[in-house]
Amino acid sequence: MALTPVENQTPGFVALVTAAAGAFFGLFVGTAQGSGLLGIVIGAVLVGGLGFALAGMRDQERMLRWVLTAAFAVAGFVLGGLPAAIIGLLFGAFVGWFIFWLSTSRYRMHLAPYLTPGQVLWHYAFRVICGAVFVFLITPILVVMPLSFNAQDFFTFTPEMLRFDPEGYSLKHYRDFFTNDDWQQAMWNSIKIAPMATLLSVGFGTLAAIGLSQPHVPFRRAIMAILISPMIVPLIISAAGMYFFYSRIGLQGTYIGVVLAHAALGIPFVIITVTATLVGFDRSLTRAAANMGAGPVTTFFRVQMPLILPGVISGGLFAFITSFDEVVVVLFVGSAGQKTLPWQMFTGLREQISPTILAVATILVVVSIGLLTVVEMLRRRSERLRGMSPS
Amino acid sequence: MSDTTHTGPVLAADGTPLKRSLARALRMQKIRALMLIAPLLLFVLLTFILPIADMLFRSVENKIVSDTLPETVVAVQDWDADSGVTPPAPVFEALAYDLVVAAERKEHTRVGSRLNYENPGISSLFRKAGRRADDIGKVYIKQFEKLDPAWKEPATFVSIFADPAWVSSRSDDAEPLFEVSETAAAALPKASTAYTRWARTIQQEDNDSPTKEDPWAPVYLALHNDLAANPQAPSAFGGDAQAALQAVSTAIAAGEVETTTAYDAFVKIDEDWADPEVWRTLKTYSGAYTNGYFLNAADFQKGADGAELRPESERIYGTLFLRTLLMSLAITVSCIVLGYPVAWILANLPSRTANLLMILVLLPFWTSLLVRTSAWKVMLQQQGVINDTLVWLGLVADDARLVMINNQFGTIVAMTHILLPFMILPMYSVMQTINPSYLRAAKSLGATNWTAFWRVYFPQSVPGIGAGSILVFILAIGYYITPELVGGTKGVFISNRIAFHISQSLNWGLAAALGSILLVVVLALYWAYDKIVGIDNVKLG
Numbered sequence: 027m028a029l030t031p032v033e034n035q036t037p038g039f040v041a042l043v044t045a046a047a048g049a050f051f052g053l054f055v056g057t058a059q060g061s062g063l064l065g066i067v068i069g070a071v072l073v074g075g076l077g078f079a080l081a082g083m084r085d086q087e088r089m090l091r092w093v094l095t096a097a098f099a100v101a102g103f104v105l106g107g108l109p110a111a112i113i114g115l116l117f118g119a120f121v122g123w124f125i126f127w128l129s130t131s132r133y134r135m136h137l138a139p140y141l142t143p144g145q146v147l148w149h150y151a152f153r154v155i156c157g158a159v160f161v162f163l164i165t166p167i168l169v170v171m172p173l174s175f176n177a178q179d180f181f182t183f184t185p186e187m188l189r190f191d192p193e194g195y196s197l198k199h200y201r202d203f204f205t206n207d208d209w210q211q212a213m214w215n216s217i218k219i220a221p222m223a224t225l226l227s228v229g230f231g232t233l234a235a236i237g238l239s240q241p242h243v244p245f246r247r248a249i250m251a252i253l254i255s256p257m258i259v260p261l262i263i264s265a266a267g268m269y270f271f272y273s274r275i276g277l278q279g280t281y282i283g284v285v286l287a288h289a290a291l292g293i294p295f296v297i298i299t300v301t302a303t304l305v306g307f308d309r310s311l312t313r314a315a316a317n318m319g320a321g322p323v324t325t326f327f328r329v330q331m332p333l334i335l336p337g338v339i340s341g342g343l344f345a346f347i348t349s350f351d352e353v354v355v356v357l358f359v360g361s362a363g364q365k366t367l368p369w370q371m372f373t374g375l376r377e378q379i380s381p382t383i384l385a386v387a388t389i390l391v392v393v394s395i396g397l398l399t400v401v402e403m404l405r406r407r408s409e410r411l412r413g414m415s416p417s
Numbered sequence: 418m419s420d421t422t423h424t425g426p427v428l429a430a431d432g433t434p435l436k437r438s439l440a441r442a443l444r445m446q447k448i449r450a451l452m453l454i455a456p457l458l459l460f461v462l463l464t465f466i467l468p469i470a471d472m473l474f475r476s477v478e479n480k481i482v483s484d485t486l487p488e489t490v491v492a493v494q495d496w497d498a499d500s501g502v503t504p505p506a507p508v509f510e511a512l513a514y515d516l517v518v519a520a521e522r523k524e525h526t527r528v529g530s531r532l533n534y535e536n537p538g539i540s541s542l543f544r545k546a547g548r549r550a551d552d553i554g555k556v557y558i559k560q561f562e563k564l565d566p567a568w569k570e571p572a573t574f575v576s577i578f579a580d581p582a583w584v585s586s587r588s589d590d591a592e593p594l595f596e597v598s599e600t601a602a603a604a605l606p607k608a609s610t611a612y613t614r615w616a617r618t619i620q621q622e623d624n625d626s627p628t629k630e631d632p633w634a635p636v637y638l639a640l641h642n643d644l645a646a647n648p649q650a651p652s653a654f655g656g657d658a659q660a661a662l663q664a665v666s667t668a669i670a671a672g673e674v675e676t677t678t679a680y681d682a683f684v685k686i687d688e689d690w691a692d693p694e695v696w697r698t699l700k701t702y703s704g705a706y707t708n709g710y711f712l713n714a715a716d717f718q719k720g721a722d723g724a725e726l727r728p729e730s731e732r733i734y735g736t737l738f739l740r741t742l743l744m745s746l747a748i749t750v751s752c753i754v755l756g757y758p759v760a761w762i763l764a765n766l767p768s769r770t771a772n773l774l775m776i777l778v779l780l781p782f783w784t785s786l787l788v789r790t791s792a793w794k795v796m797l798q799q800q801g802v803i804n805d806t807l808v809w810l811g812l813v814a815d816d817a818r819l820v821m822i823n824n825q826f827g828t829i830v831a832m833t834h835i836l837l838p839f840m841i842l843p844m845y846s847v848m849q850t851i852n853p854s855y856l857r858a859a860k861s862l863g864a865t866n867w868t869a870f871w872r873v874y875f876p877q878s879v880p881g882i883g884a885g886s887i888l889v890f891i892l893a894i895g896y897y898i899t900p901e902l903v904g905g906t907k908g909v910f911i912s913n914r915i916a917f918h919i920s921q922s923l924n925w926g927l928a929a930a931l932g933s934i935l936l937v938v939v940l941a942l943y944w945a946y947d948k949i950v951g952i953d954n955v956k957l958g
Contacts, residue, residue: 054810057810057811057812058809058810058811059811060811062811145866148866152758152762153762155758156758156759156762159755159756159758159759159837160759160774160777162755162834162837163777163778163781163834163837163838164777164780164781165796166781166789166792166793166795166796166834167780167781167784167788167789167792169792169795169796169802170788170791170792170795173795180800181794181795181798181800181801182795182798182800182801182802182805183802183805226460230456230457230460231457233453233454233456233457234453234454234456234457234458236453237449237450237451237452237453237454238450238454240446240449240450240453241446242443242446242447242450243447243450243451243454244447244451247947249454249458251943251947252458252461252462252466253457253458253461255461255465255466255943256461256465258891258939258943258946259469259895259936259939259940260891260892260894260895260896260897260912260935260936260939261895261897262895262897262912262915262916262932262935263469263472263895263915263932263935263936263939264465264468264469265916266472266915266919266928266929266932267465267468267469267470267471267472267932268464268465268468269919270468270471270472270475270925270929271467271468271471271472272468274471286464287464289460289464290460290461290464290465293457293460293461347783350785351785351786351787353786353787353898354897354898354916358916358919358920368785368786368787371787371788371791372787372898372902375787375790375791375794375902376901376902383791384791384795387785387787387788387791387792390784390785390787390788391780391784391785391788394780394783394784394785395780395783397783398776398779398780398783401783402779
């Protein structure tokens with residue numbers, strides 16, 4: 027749907043803008059090869075010239091874009107082998123798209139007709155800024171993944187990896203993770219602790235959330251403040267307090283101690299998500315159930331529970347991830363026998379031992395992608411159940 | 418139903434007045450709600466609130482000195498700390514009795530390290546003295562035994578000091594805790610106390626019996642001092658005990674006994690025991706409760722005239738608190754700067770695209786903290802991804818790689834990344850509710866883009882900024898893991914110091930005091946957050 031009727035741009039305009047883009051990329055290629063200035067000039071002339079030449083040939087857009095992509099890929103390969111070929115491929119695809127995006131004025135079509143050129147420029151500049159922030163958010167997580175297949179014990183890309191040499195990649199860090207006793211022990215400890223803590227916080231938390239969402243609760247604000255506090259109080263303070271107190275009563279360094287501590291930390295998340303679900307809960311449903319003769323227990327399990335289940339599960343997932351990720355409290359409350367995965371990673375990072383950490387990190391990212399998907403699906407389901415349109 | 422003639426209060430179906438019936442129903446409802454909340458409340462109180470309270474208590478508790486050195490603490494109260502002279506002899510004697518018990522229980526080093534926090538060097542005094550405490554008064558043992566061979570027998574001591582009831586109730590298999598006789602307590606007060614503490618200590622620590630062991634040397638010292646002070650004391654006893662005591666007493670009166678004092682013994686162990694400063698420290702921290710940890714945490718120390726600021730070179734916590742605050746502030750500001758455009762674009766894009774982009778925000782949010790911190794370690798290292806890329810691009814020379822980790826920059830970058838979702842999510846939920854037609858209205862009334870944003874849109878988005886900022890600031894101020902891993906020495910927070918005191922220096926009181934200060938700051942912010950946003954409105958994802 028086009029908001030604004032557009033006309034094709036002149037080759038001159040296209041050449042100017044593409045030359046600017048070419049100069050920008052040329053700068054990097056140039057500095058890499060030793061002369062930034064030369065890079066700028068060559069880049070500007072090359073891309074600007076392409077822009078000027080191709081701006082008129084709009085009817086052959088598809089074919090020309092393929093040609094450009096292929097040409098840059100080949101040029102890259104000739105100059106610098108496989109890695110350069112991939113960069114060339116991406117660059118060629120970008121240049122092709124950019125030239126025709128400009129020359130057909132597609133960039134203007136979806137914007138309000140009254141915008142001045144400056145505002146159009148700002149519109150796209152703003153998107154580039156936002157894109158940069160998204161890159162900032164996601165890059166660290168993406169960088170970890172390929173590095174975990176490193177054949178060397180380095181925390182950085184080796185020349186072999188950059189050449190896409192199969193020699194440069196291996197699964198040895200994953201093998202290490204699955205065969206090393208320390209890591210396996212840590213993984214099992216995490217798997218043993220997190221579900222128990224989750225069970226405790228979900229059990230108590232759901233009951234309390236239902237209580238809190240009743241219409242007349244005395245001291246509701248104060249109670250809520252206390253129940254949310256484990257999320258707000260800095261972990262180091264919780265850890266210190268629990269360390270002192272649990273060692274007084276003999277729970278320090280025990281499995282139960284760690285489970286209790288993690289359950290306490292997970293409770294705010296359960297409370298928050300479940301109360302949020304209960305806000306949209308239609309209380310007349312329980313009254314209707316009672317009216318038809320169902321006892322409070324039946325009403326709860328047959329009417330209320332199925333409706334708030336998505337909220338409960340996503341609260342549980344939050345509690346699970348809290349416990350599964352938690353390191354400060356377990357560091358103090360636990361002993362060597364309760365060493366969890368994050369703990370093992372923490373010591374590993376502090377002592378810089380092996381890139382096995384990156385393999386673990388990749389596995390954990392995959393796990394969190396899975397959890398994120400589940401939570402997102404549950405949220406939509408819950409909104410659908412409550413008759414809201416999923417957003 | 419049709420009968421509406423009566424004029425009394427409106428009645429419910431069961432005949433009670435409707436008002437009362439309603440009140441009862443309401444009360445029932447309240448109780449039921451509270452019953453549902455109670456288990457969790459109890460759970461959180463026990464597993465979370467109580468530990469925090471315990472920590473607060475530990476930050477003022479100082480029982481270790483008075484528990485370990487009970488007699489010394491009492492004796493030293495009479496000494497004037499400002500007099501500039503060492504305390505009188507009884508104080509040293511009391512310390513000898515206390516230390517020999519503490520050394521047997523291996524507690525003397527703990528008192529030493531406690532006082533060492535306040536006056537560095539005391540720890541070694543206590544360690545040395547504890548090791549040689551049972552030599553104090555040793556000179557008397559041989560002399561006593563020479564005067565009367567009965568002193569070689571443990572039974573002699575038992576017959577002097579033990580309560581007859583205790584003697585008759587004990588057997589070799591089962592021995593109740595030692596009880597001192599009233600006679601001995603009256604006639605030989607110091608020796609009775611010293612002997613009783615010795616007897617009980619060996620009973621509890623070594624499972625020995627006082628009937629089988631000779632007491633340690635300080636008991637002889639006490640006995641000598643008692644007899645010297647009260648030559649008539651032996652007459653209170655009968656039999657062999659009296660004879661043995663009398664022999665010693667007579668010899669002392671005749672000046673035939675070579676004497677020693679606890680003071681000499683301590684000064685021989687280490688001459689710093691004669692230093693009044695050491696004793697001032699001991700006296701200052703002899704109370705069961707102290708504000709010393711808090712003073713320490715605020716870079717103060719207890720000087721001659723109350724609290725005073727530490728010398729410039731020893732002030733670390735003020736700097737650390739300030740650094741924690743400033744860096745948290747820097748992180749919050751960079752989160753606002755980076756988060757605002759993203760939240761804006763998420764709130765203004767069509768929902769399908771926005772949801773897709775939302776994943777890019779939520780994925781870091783859901784990814785393990787350790788994963789993200791290790792990722793930043795990988796990125797920021799000198800041989801890391803960013804430096805490699807910059808070198809490859811020729812922007813940085815290979816021998817001049819940027820130092821981006823183990824300093825404040827590394828901490829700020831990594832923590833901004835980690836906390837950014839906590840800023841974006843509240844901002845996003847506020848911006849979603851801002852009606853875009855306000856902006857259009859402003860523009861149609863002639864406002865420029867900037868004016869429309871600054872005067873119309875921005876004020877409406879301030880609650881989101883406030884909520885996100887407080888949340889990020891609260892989380893940042895107490896962070897431990899990330900500064901520990903990427904902060905080096907210059908980029909650590911107060912939390913790292915707390916962890917250091919808990920697990921390495923073992924100065925738990927100071928850790929608790931630092932924690933309490935941090936807790937107060939966070940709770941103040943929490944309160945502000947509750948006022949501005951309301952805790953009910955916290956949203957996740």
